[in-house]
Amino acid sequence: MSEFNNFFKSAFSVDNVIFGFDEGDLKILLIKRGADPFSGMWALPGDLVYPNEDLNTAASRVLEELTGISDVYLEQVQTFGAVNRHPLGRVITVAYYSLININKYMVTAASFAQKAKWHSISTVKALAFDHNQILSACFDLLKQRVRTRPLGFELLPLKFTLTALQHLYEAILETELDKRNFRKKILSMNLLIDLEEAQEGVAHRPAKLYKFDSDRYEKLVKDGFSFELKESKKKMLLENS
Amino acid sequence: MSEFNNFFKSAFSVDNVIFGFDEGDLKILLIKRGADPFSGMWALPGDLVYPNEDLNTAASRVLEELTGISDVYLEQVQTFGAVNRHPLGRVITVAYYSLININKYMVTAASFAQKAKWHSISTVKALAFDHNQILSACFDLLKQRVRTRPLGFELLPLKFTLTALQHLYEAILETELDKRNFRKKILSMNLLIDLEEAQEGVAHRPAKLYKFDSDRYEKLVKDGFSFELKESKKKMLLENS
DNA sequence: CTTAATCGTGTACTTTATACACAAATATCG
DNA sequence: CGATATTTGTGTATAAAGTACACGATTAAG
Numbered sequence: 109m110s111e112f113n114n115f116f117k118s119a120f121s122v123d124n125v126i127f128g129f130d131e132g133d134l135k136i137l138l139i140k141r142g143a144d145p146f147s148g149m150w151a152l153p154g155d156l157v158y159p160n161e162d163l164n165t166a167a168s169r170v171l172e173e174l175t176g177i178s179d180v181y182l183e184q185v186q187t188f189g190a191v192n193r194h195p196l197g198r199v200i201t202v203a204y205y206s207l208i209n210i211n212k213y214m215v216t217a218a219s220f221a222q223k224a225k226w227h228s229i230s231t232v233k234a235l236a237f238d239h240n241q242i243l244s245a246c247f248d249l250l251k252q253r254v255r256t257r258p259l260g261f262e263l264l265p266l267k268f269t270l271t272a273l274q275h276l277y278e279a280i281l282e283t284e285l286d287k288r289n290f291r292k293k294i295l296s297m298n299l300l301i302d303l304e305e306a307q308e309g310v311a312h313r314p315a316k317l318y319k320f321d322s323d324r325y326e327k328l329v330k331d332g333f334s335f336e337l338k339e340s341k342k343k344m345l346l347e348n349s
Numbered sequence: 350m351s352e353f354n355n356f357f358k359s360a361f362s363v364d365n366v367i368f369g370f371d372e373g374d375l376k377i378l379l380i381k382r383g384a385d386p387f388s389g390m391w392a393l394p395g396d397l398v399y400p401n402e403d404l405n406t407a408a409s410r411v412l413e414e415l416t417g418i419s420d421v422y423l424e425q426v427q428t429f430g431a432v433n434r435h436p437l438g439r440v441i442t443v444a445y446y447s448l449i450n451i452n453k454y455m456v457t458a459a460s461f462a463q464k465a466k467w468h469s470i471s472t473v474k475a476l477a478f479d480h481n482q483i484l485s486a487c488f489d490l491l492k493q494r495v496r497t498r499p500l501g502f503e504l505l506p507l508k509f510t511l512t513a514l515q516h517l518y519e520a521i522l523e524t525e526l527d528k529r530n531f532r533k534k535i536l537s538m539n540l541l542i543d544l545e546e547a548q549e550g551v552a553h554r555p556a557k558l559y560k561f562d563s564d565r566y567e568k569l570v571k572d573g574f575s576f577e578l579k580e581s582k583k584k585m586l587l588e589n590s
Numbered sequence: 591c592t593t594a595a596t597c598g599t600g601t602a603c604t605t606t607a608t609a610c611a612c613a614a615a616t617a618t619c620g
Numbered sequence: 621c622g623a624t625a626t627t628t629g630t631g632t633a634t635a636a637a638g639t640a641c642a643c644g645a646t647t648a649a650g
Contacts (some may be wrong), residue, residue: 112437116400117358120430120441159357163430187428187443189361189404196353198400200361200441202428271628288630289608298497306616313615313627339607512597529599530639547647553595554646579638 118198122167123154123239125185125203125246126175128210129263133228135278136243137174137209138235140223145195146236152243153224154201167204174224176214181262182206183253185246193238205246207262254280255337258299262322269307269315270294277337285339293339297327360438363408364480366426366444366487367416369451370504375520376451377484378415379476381464386436387477393484394465395442415465417455422503423447423453424494426487432481446487448503472508495521496578499540502561510548510556511535514544518578526580534580540566 126137138150153174156167164182172178181202189200210226218224229247234240253259260276261268274290294300300318307314325335367378379391394415398407405423413419423445432439451467461464470488475481494500501517502509517533535541542558548555566576 112360115360115397117360119353119358119401156356157359157430159359160432162432162442163428184427186425187404189398190442191401191403200404200443202430202441271629281532286608286610288610289519291629293607310627311617313617313628315628368625510597527640529641532598534638549598554597554648556597581638
């Protein structure tokens with residue numbers, strides 16, 4: 109045990125890429141740093157992990173302190189530990205992404221103090237530390253996940269239209285999808301419940317509302333079902349000599 | 350800076366699941382622990398990360414010290430940091446897997462002292478710490494990767510037969526593949542170079558030897574090619590009510 | 591020369607992906 | 621109240637990919 113205390117140790121933290129979807133746009137929550145290093149720059153929300161706290165717990169805590177939301181979808185992505193990634197000393201950070209329904213977002217004391225703000229992912233500029241790299245790893249993983257797991261629903265309100273769902277996928281995958289093919293594919297999975305309600309307050313033909321049937325999804329998975337959305341636009345196949 | 354020194358810190362390590370393929374069997378390299386905790390049990394090779402060492406470097410070092418092999422395929426998988434995963438104190442560990450050509454494996458002083466031994470993945474029993482959980486995460490990722498990246502070749506000698514390649518895939522995916530379909534698919538990617546040589550020393554019709562064309566792969570990837578091996582056996586589709 | 595073992599190959603069928611256009615429904619405005 | 625603007629919801633034909641399946645050819649050994 110005394111030997112253990114002689115081991116080299118480092119500080120370690122979690123950083124969390126918090127995704128939300130609003131106005132057809134994929135967004136992430138950033139905070140403006142108030143202190144050095146990188147004072148004044150935008151950064152991913154994160155914190156040091158407490159001595160008696162698991163990693164996932166720390167990531168959830170960061171999210172809840174900032175947004176007031178608990179019980180969210182959260183996944184570990186990758187750990188960044190380059191020797192010089194933090195100017196003050198060795199800090200290893202474990203990156204997570206989480207998906208929240210942006211309507212549940214509350215301005216908490218923490219988010220107010222830290223000047224948290226939603227940024228469209230397409231307009232994010234230089235971030236503090238190696239956070240651009242972390243963001244990019246998280247976004248890449250999200251793109252992959254959204255094609256193989258029914259995660260999109262985490263970002264939408266309980267009731268949503270098929271058009272909203274399609275726009276969400278388009279924002280995440282950064283591609284356009286064909287309306288008819290998208291609907292055919294999604295509906296063929298039998299994972300959506302037609303609520304037999306219509307959208308209200310729109311100045312045109314209102315769309316039908318659906319919700320995600322998570323019970324049915326669990327059941328299907330047990331029977332070997334696997335969610336897959338492979339749709340893409342055209343292929344450009346180059347000739348193989 | 351003095352504030353930084355007051356942060357809670359923990360020891361951190363890397364653990365490495367080293368895969369090899371031999372005699373039609375997927376294997377991993379384990380070491381027998383000589384000291385408490387878990388003295389006498391098999392464990393994944395790993396070590397504490399040095400103060401001025403990046404994570405990937407540490408994982409490579411562990412592998413090279415043990416096997417004498419450098420320049421191997423290595424990928425970070427997941428970080429395990431449960432509060433009580435290590436009996437002596439808080440230790441966060443970053444899990445990696447690596448793929449080596451088992452014929453290059455040398456018994457080094459380190460592997461000898463640590464009683465390193467190859468174990469068929471199907472016969473691995475209880476390991477020290479949370480290493481079964483780590484192994485399982487790494488094996489799962491390997492299964493996924495091998496379908497979407499041409500990694501199999503890392504585990505084979507430079508020259509190999511299509512049958513050997515198929516057996517490798519079957520060992521990793523834990524499924525049987527159809528010979529004709531497998532060959533059709535692999536050959537259609539134009540990633541193999543027919544060496545116009547035959548196997549020697551076998552008591553039956555010798556198979557042709559191939560090697561992987563990594564230059565061509567790089568080129569194809571730039572043109573948007575993506576490796577995919579989706580092959581599986583039958584489907585069991587259960588009725589959707 | 592017979593035997594035993596593995597190699598190498600093609601085709602028909604099923605499933606999935608892709609491309610594409612227009613009438614129906616509603617709110618708004620004059 | 622009728623015309624206009626907007627978005628919804630739907631089907632079919634074609635192309636590509638996945639799956640099932642059997643046997644003659646080639647070699648070494650005896």
